[in-house]
Structure formats: C-alpha cells, structure tokens
Amino acid sequence: MASAPKSPDPARAAASSGKRSSKSSSRGRSSGRSSSRKPVKRQRAFSRRWLWLAAFLGVLWALLWQAPASWLSAAVWKASGQHVLLAQAQGTWRDGSALLVLEGGAGSRGATVLPGTLHWTISLGNLWRGRLLAQIDWPNVSPQPLQISTQLGWSQTTVALRPAGGAPDAPWQGALPLSVLDGLGTPWNTVALRGQGQFTLRGLLLESVAGRMRIGGQVQIDLPDVASRLSVVAPIGSYTLSITGQGADAQVDLQSSKGPLLLQGKGVWNGQALQFLGTGRAAPGNEAAMANLLSLLGRREGDHVRISI
Numbered sequence: 271m272a273s274a275p276k277s278p279d280p281a282r283a284a285a286s287s288g289k290r291s292s293k294s295s296s297r298g299r300s301s302g303r304s305s306s307r308k309p310v311k312r313q314r315a316f317s318r319r320w321l322w323l324a325a326f327l328g329v330l331w332a333l334l335w336q337a338p339a340s341w342l343s344a345a346v347w348k349a350s351g352q353h354v355l356l357a358q359a360q361g362t363w364r365d366g367s368a369l370l371v372l373e374g375g376a377g378s379r380g381a382t383v384l385p386g387t388l389h390w391t392i393s394l395g396n397l398w399r400g401r402l403l404a405q406i407d408w409p410n411v412s413p414q415p416l417q418i419s420t421q422l423g424w425s426q427t428t429v430a431l432r433p434a435g436g437a438p439d440a441p442w443q444g445a446l447p448l449s450v451l452d453g454l455g456t457p458w459n460t461v462a463l464r465g466q467g468q469f470t471l472r473g474l475l476l477e478s479v480a481g482r483m484r485i486g487g488q489v490q491i492d493l494p495d496v497a498s499r500l501s502v503v504a505p506i507g508s509y510t511l512s513i514t515g516q517g518a519d520a521q522v523d524l525q526s527s528k529g530p531l532l533l534q535g536k537g538v539w540n541g542q543a544l545q546f547l548g549t550g551r552a553a554p555g556n557e558a559a560m561a562n563l564l565s566l567l568g569r570r571e572g573d574h575v576r577i578s579i
Contacts, residue, residue, distance in 0.1 A: 339366030352376050353454065357383070364392045374455025382453025384446065386410025405434050412444035429476040439473040439487075448496065457566065462499035468492045475515065482541030486515035496529075500566070503559045506531040513539070524548055530556035531563060535577055546579040 339359035347355050352375045356368035367389040373381045386409060393403040400422040407415045415434035420427065433442045448463040468491070475486030490512045495505040507529020514521045522537035522544065535548015550567045551574035552560035568575040 337363050339363055339368060342366065343368060355381075356388075364394070366390060372450055372453035374453065374459075378455045380453050380455050380459055382450045384411075384450050408444070411446060412442065414442055414444075416442055425479065427478045431471055431474040431476075442471045444469055448493070460500070461563075461566065464497040464499075465493060465495055465505065468494070484515070484518060484541055485513065485520040485539060488515070489513040498563060500562045501531075501559060503530055503556065505529060506560070506563065507533070509533060522546060529553070531560050533567075533577075537579065544579055546577070548577040549574045550577055551575070 342363040343356035343359045355371040359368040370384040389407040402420040404418045417434040451458040473487035477484040493509045497504040520539040526532045537546030568577040
C-alpha cells in the first residue's frame with residue numbers, strides 16, 4: 271500500500287518563512303542604509319570644500335587688509351607716469367606715511383623731495399556703496415587735513431576734495447616752495463623758479479566720464495615775488511593762476527600784479543586738453559633783463575611774445 275503524503279509541519283514552515291522574511295528585511299535595511307549614506311558623504315565633502323574656500327578667502331582678505339604701504343606707492347608711481355613717488359613708505363596701504371618725491375618720468379635723473387612727511391588714512395566703511403574716503407595730513411604743507419571722497423561707478427568716477435570736517439565749499443589752503451618743480455625735469459629745471467606757491471581749493475570736484483576729466487569748483491594759485499635762475503633781476507613778478515569749473519569746461523586765467531615780467535592769458539580745459547593763449551612782456555626799462563625768459567615763453571611779436579598751448 272502506498273503511504274499517504276506527510277503533511278508539512280506548521281511550526282517548521284513558519285520558521286522557514288520567518289527566516290526568509292528576516293533575510294529579506296535585513297537586505298532591505300542594508301540597502302537603505304547604503305543608499306542613505308551616499309548623500310551624507312556628499313554633503314560632508316561639500317561642506318569641507320566650503321570650509322577650505324572660506325579659510326582661503328579669510329587668509330587672502332587678511333593679507334590684503336594688512337598689505338604694506340609700498341603697494342600703494344607702486345600704484346601711485348604707475349598711475350602718475352613715473353612722476354610721483356611715495357618714498358620710505360611705512361605702515362599699511364590703509365594707514366601709512368611717506369615722503370613725496372617728484373621726478374621727471376622714465377629716463378629722468380632729476381628728483382625733488384617735497385618737505386615733510388605725508389600721512390594718509392583710507393576708510394572702506396562705505397565701499398559697499400562704491401565710496402572710498404581718504405584723509406591726507408601734511409603739516410609741512412597745510413595745517414588743515416584734506417579729505418578726499420571718491421565715488422566709484424560703472425561709467426563715471428567722482429573725486430571731491432575739501433577740508434576734513436568742513437563744508438563741501440569750504441576752502442582748503444596750502445603752500446609749497448616752487449623749487450620742488452625742478453624734479454619734473456625740462457623746462458622746470460631750466461627756468462628754476464624760486465619762491466612760495468600758495469594754493470586754495472574751493473569745492474574742487476573731478477569727474478571722469480567717458481575718457482574726459484571734468485573740473486568743478488575752483489583752484490587758485492598765488493605766486494608772490496617769484497624769482498628765476500635765468501634772470502639777474504629778482505623777483506621777476508607776482509602772479510595769480512585760477513581755474514574755475516563751468517559745466518563741461520573749466521576756465522583758466524593768468525594775471526600779473528607787479529614786477530618786471532608781465533604775464534597774462536586765458537584758456538579752456540575741455541575735459542581732454544588745455545587750450546591757452548597769452549602774452550608776456552617786459553615792464554618798461556627791463557627789456558634786456560627779461561630777454562632770456564621771454565625767448566623761452568613763446569614767439570616774439572613786436573614788444574611781446576605770444577604764449578600758446
């Protein structure tokens with residue numbers, strides 16, 4: 271007789287099913303943990319990269335913030351066409367001091383050190399608005415600190431000068447010996463002017479727009495009792511040069527108040543070039559003494575010379 275098939279043991283079947291379910295669940299949990307680890311690893315790597323970048327930018331900013339004053343000296347030297355040098359610069363580019371030197375440019379051997387030490391401070395508090403604020407202290411030139419405000423723009427840059435803490439139209443006054451011009455080379459070192467130049471800035475505004483430099487406000491330079499190496503007569507005269515900004519153009523005026531060499535003329539600065547026309551003549555009785563100077567100033571026309579720029 272054939273034996274009847276054995277019926278499956280319910281307990282054993284349940285155990286086998288439980289094992290399969292446990293293995294499947296274990297594989298599911300393992301797969302879930304593996305897939306969840308990948309975004310975490312990517313996020314950690316991304317965070318580390320940002321931390322390194324932030325650290326690098328922080329170090330770079332610290333280096334720039336404390337950059338030496340010699341960096342500013344190099345920038346001024348290049349921007350001035352090698353005519354202005356900040357010598358013996360000390361401190362940082364934001365807060366430093368130096369001696370100001372005038373030179374004749376590339377290839378020139380002459381140089382003149384201006385009197386006293388110039389000290390500057392630069393504030394970046396309004397840089398987010400495109401504005402830089404600097405203050406110049408130069409006791410040997412003026413007892414008044416000079417404030418320079420620069421507004422940067424995409425197509426226009428504006429520079430305003432006034433006494434520190436003063437109103438926009440308040441005058442700022444200073445003085446320099448004319449001998450400092452010798453450092454600029456020819457013709458200044460040939461004429462060798464001597465005396466004291468006294469200058470006044472009132473509401474001076476410089477605007478750079480599309481390659482043109484507009485001048486607003488007024489600059490007046492008084493030259494009392496000027497002497498020259500080319501003349502045996504001293505002084506040769508007293509003069510006043512004024513520049514007045516009027517819209518797109520600035521008017522230039524030169525006048526003599528006294529002396530054996532009489533100069534006068536008018537001109538216009540159109541934003542790119544100076545156009546000046548004037549005359550020079552000797553006061554009666556001084557024709558021979560002023561002959562050399564007059565020959566350097568322009569072309570002879572009768573009893574005077576024509577000065578043209």
